Amino acid sequence: MTTQTQISHDPVTFDIIQNALQAVADEMFVAQRKTSMSAIIYEVLDLSSSILDASGQIAASGAGIPAFIGVLDKAIAGILAKFPLDEIRPGDVFASNDPYYGGVTHLNDMVLAAPIFADGRLVAWVSNIAHWNDVGGMVPGSMSSDATEIFQEGVRIPAVKLFDAGKENKAVFDILYVNTRLPDYLRGDLWAGIAGLRTGERRIMELITKYGADTFEAAVEDFMTLGETRARKALGDLPEGSYEFSEEQDTGQVHKVVLTITKDEFIVDLTDNPAQAGSSNSSREGTEIAVQLAFKSFTDPDAPGNGGFFRPLNVITRPGTIFHVQEPGALGYYSEVEIRLFDMLLRALAHHFPGVVPAGNFASICGTVVGGPHPETGRHYTIVEPQVGGWGGWNGHDGPSGQFSGFHGETFNCPAEVAEARYGLAVDQVALNPEPGGEGQWRGGKGIDVHYRVRADNNFLSLGYTRSRIPPWGVDGGLDGSTNYVEVIRTDGSRQRFSFATNVEVNTGDVIRVVTGNGGGYGPPQNRAPQDIALDLRDGYLTPERAREIYGYDA
Structure with missing residues (x-):
């Protein structure tokens, strides 16, 4: 008779669980898409969903915006930094849109997350993010190129509980509903996100019931190890060295990057860049996402895009710059800062590694x-x-x-x-x-x-x-x-x-x-x-x- 210990380290079982994680993330995505009110979500697909391990590292992601997938692990890190583990309970649902509390992007993008417990312990998270059309602020749509402070951009939800041990926190719902010019749309999009989480939670519990919590966690860690192995293999195939690149922007500003490749690390140094200003700024975490996307595109596009893959990556920023905004800086057009960085990194790699990009x-x-x-x-x-x-x-x-x-x-x-x-x-x-x-x-x-x-x-x-x-x-x-x-x-x-x-x-x-x-x-x-x-x-x-x-x- 096969023992549970033998099953827990069976590569075939691991492979089944790892593929199931991807299927669950996709099902979460579909559930949220089909029940949302706003065309930006159900047509454009301005959303993403993920399953994460207990520490908040991405294990598997659904479809959607690549730059959103990298948000969710950082959002969970914000929750874990704010809440002690003994205050996180089954039935909790967290919400955060504030870049200074793990929201990462801008106030229009709402992150929802729920912990999953088995055998009395936290074993995983399910999370999603979607763009809401209006969250208040100085202008309709909540995105203003004239904003200079985040207070002008809408309601701030700093990693709080929507549900506490399964009980709805009505005060938070009321705050959201009255701080928008489109309450019906916000209400529908919010509950669609909750439906996506419930779908993921149910499917993950089915996996844990079938294979056991220990086997589930071991399969997730094995998947992380695979991601790291693929990344280090690709890194080892690159020539070591330090590569500089600068690019003029539409504004006349110059963005600069120094890439350093060693046997163990891919280092991206962005310290020498313009000071934060207006609403075109990125959070430190958002900058890391842009670098992660370029790193993966360049090294191994086909490898699992989980937390393990990005372990060799080291991003260096300087607080107070456009790539590391400090509170209360505005972030309405964060995306244009991050896409400029993503594009500059690809251009730098095209310059130093001809024929690749x-x-x-x-x-x-x-x-x-x-x-x-x-x-x-x-x-x-x-x-x-x-x-x-x-x-x-x-x-x-x-x-x-x-x-x-x-x-x-x-x-x-x-x-x-x-x-x-x-x-x-x-x-x-x-x-x-x-x-x-x-x-x-x-x-x-x-x-x-x-x-x-x-x-x-x-x-x-x-x-x-x-x-x-x-x-x-x-x-x-x-x-x-x-x-x-x-x-x-x-x-x-x-x-x-x-x-x-x-x-x-x-x-x-x-x-x-x-x-x-x-x-x-x-x-x-x-x-x-x-x-x-x-x-x-x-x-x-x-x-x-x-x-x-x-x-x-x-x-």
């Missing part, structure tokens, strides 16, 4: 917030949309068009039909960006050119786009891509162009034109195959004038 992509979340009175109901509406854009070309491949950046990947744009049904806008055009840029032997993918027509007066537009001045870079002779921006076309024909703006008034008939960049090209344009140029002309990726100018091609 594609040409530059549009590399911005391109957060777009529109709202006001709905033209049919008069009720206030607010939409929050990230945008898709063009990716860079690669040796042997053109760049994909109309995709989210790698930092924000595994998400979708909101369909025009859903936008028109749920928002107070008309979608006049959804097309690829016709602007030149990104030509090469392998061209960059195209961004988008989308027109939203406003259908009521006293609407507003807020946005935060980077790569609005400096385009995605070309590689090995490929041309740079094009930039990201928003253009407001007034009914009198006048036009205003924006990259960052807050509460721009838009009225009936005004058109909000969203333009995202074309990716950079790879290789000299003169080496592009004539048949590929002909296809570009046929498909509208290229005009005859541009074909003659760049490729010397005349149809």
Whole structure:
């Protein structure tokens, strides 16, 4: 007869549990998506879910935004730092959106987490995060490029209990419901997140009942060990050395990084960077996430993305900088700081390790917030949309068009039909960006050119786009891509162009034109195959004038 001790270290059993963890995380994700109220969650998929071990290390993650998955272990660390273990009980549900208490990102992103107990001890956590359209603050949508303090950005939930030993803490629910311009949506999105946790908790308990708590924990630790082993193997294949890189930003500021690779560590030093300012700042933990994504993309994209994989990574920051904001600094547009870092790291690796990284992509979340009175109901509406854009070309491949950046990947744009049904806008055009840029032997993918027509007066537009001045870079002779921006076309024909703006008034008939960049090209344009140029002309990726100018091609 097989003993429990033998079963607890059986690799086949471990493999079953480890694959089950991934399936459970995916089921949590689906449960939350299908029950949410906001299109930013159920269409765009601006959410993520994870299962974590007792100490808060990620064991498995569901679909969703890669940059969100790395939030959840840091959020659990914030909970464990605030609550002694004897105050964490079965039936607890924690909430946190405050970057200074483990929330990591900005106040719109709410983290929910629940501990799982077996045999009288804490054995795991389930957690999720999703973007809520409005959590109060100085402007609708809660994201303002004018904010200078976090107090201006909305209600702060500093790692508190929504449920205490299974009992609802109604005071916290009431605080959330009255600190939003969209209480019905917030209520629905909140309970959808709770449903996701309950789904994960139920499935994890089924695994523990079947295999035992000891076997479950041993399988999770084995999975962590696998992640660490893969990371150290990839690290060992890299040449040791120290590599510096700097990049000018749209603002004229220069971001700098020093990469040091040893046999045991991948060190990213970000100490020499601009001081924190405005709302474009990242928490220390958020910066670490951006580095984690670049590290994994560069070393072993196929390895498990669990806590073990990132053990060789060492991130160094300096408090008071954009990569390590100090309280009470604002973080509304944290995402543009982190994506700039993610993009700079990939560019640095492309510079020092040629042939490993594609040409530059549009590399911005391109957060777009529109709202006001709905033209049919008069009720206030607010939409929050990230945008898709063009990716860079690669040796042997053109760049994909109309995709989210790698930092924000595994998400979708909101369909025009859903936008028109749920928002107070008309979608006049959804097309690829016709602007030149990104030509090469392998061209960059195209961004988008989308027109939203406003259908009521006293609407507003807020946005935060980077790569609005400096385009995605070309590689090995490929041309740079094009930039990201928003253009407001007034009914009198006048036009205003924006990259960052807050509460721009838009009225009936005004058109909000969203333009995202074309990716950079790879290789000299003169080496592009004539048949590929002909296809570009046929498909509208290229005009005859541009074909003659760049490729010397005349149809």
